[in-house]
Amino acid sequence: MKQYRDVKKLLCTIILLVSVQSGFAQTFLNEKFNGAFPPQGWTIDNVAEKWVKSETNNAGGEAP
Numbered sequence: 001m002k003q004y005r006d007v008k009k010l011l012c013t014i015i016l017l018v019s020v021q022s023g024f025a026q027t028f029l030n031e032k033f034n035g036a037f038p039p040q041g042w043t044i045d046n047v048a049e050k051w052v053k054s055e056t057n058n059a060g061g062e063a064p
Contacts, residue, residue, distance in 0.1 A: 030061075038051065
């Protein structure tokens with residue numbers, strides 16, 4: 001019976017660690033806007049003056 005409790009504790013610990021780690025997972029996106037702006041399939045509705053293509057790297061990364 002003790003072995004069963006030990007296995008159960010170990011399994012619960014592993015599940016807890018996996019769930020905590022998945023909560024801290026990050027997804028890194030890399031979107032390049034080489035070419036037309038806005039990209040094909042995108043639309044600008046009613047606020048075209050708010051959208052600009054900038055040749056800077058103010059948000060980090062490399063400027064186009």
